Amino acid sequence: MRGSIPPEDLQELLAGYVLGDISPTEARQIEQLIASDPAIASEITQLQQVLESTHNTPEINPPPALKEAILAAYQPAREEYTHKLLAWRRNWPKGLGVVAAMLILGLSISNYLLWRALQTSRAEIAQIQPLTLVLQPIAVNTPASVKVKVNPQKLEATLTVKDLPPLSPGKVYVLWTVLAPNAPFTTDTKNAILTQVFTVDADGNLSRQIPVPPVFRQQGIVKAVAVTVEDATAPQRHKSSPILIQQL
Structure with a gap:
């Protein structure tokens, strides 16, 4: 007891x-x-x-x-x-x-x-489907193509570049994620997030796995994905206009 x-x-x-x-x-x-x-x-x-x-x-x-x-x-x-x-x-x-x-x-x-x-x-997150973005050149008769296949669950993407001219020393390509105005994320003055800095090989090609920002997990936040040419020493300044872009 x-x-x-x-x-x-x-x-x-x-x-x-x-x-x-x-x-x-x-x-x-x-x-x-x-x-x-x-x-x-x-x-x-x-x-x-x-x-x-x-x-x-x-x-x-x-x-x-x-x-x-x-x-x-x-x-x-x-x-x-x-x-x-x-x-x-x-x-x-x-x-x-x-x-x-x-x-x-x-x-x-x-x-x-x-x-x-x-x-x-x-x-x-599981309901968000993979997103494939095919960026279109701004200039007419440009053979270059950039494809970004995004996996929102893993926050990863496959960046595939073809026929993009190699740049001169001191210059780089930059992939930007452009958000809706007043989106609750930190962006630059152009409502963009620097997503990836890259260069291409002698043939103008590239294939790489890259990380993407969490904005891809929210519907209606991402408005465009674009590529610009920036100074290699300060690509985050985002001085140039897009040479390829895909609106969402």
């Missing part, structure tokens, strides 16, 4: 028994404990000895009149203190249990909401 009671609850029950502050139901419970486990009786005896030792200081009897005055003044305060102490002993564990339960409930709700948000986000 002892094992069915948590150690903290058992100690509280035994302390209440020694102090004489238990209900009839608790008293019967202690009797059953003593009958099933003799060690309980030893623990009670030890608690009683500790309690008695606090009262074993030598007594000096004051004059009868002073003794009565002291007792008369002390008794109300003692009763109030004892009442508060017993009330605290009874209620504190309950209060702590309520607080702990509220904390556990709060954490459980928070974890559940976080899990739901994560599942929803994953479901939304």
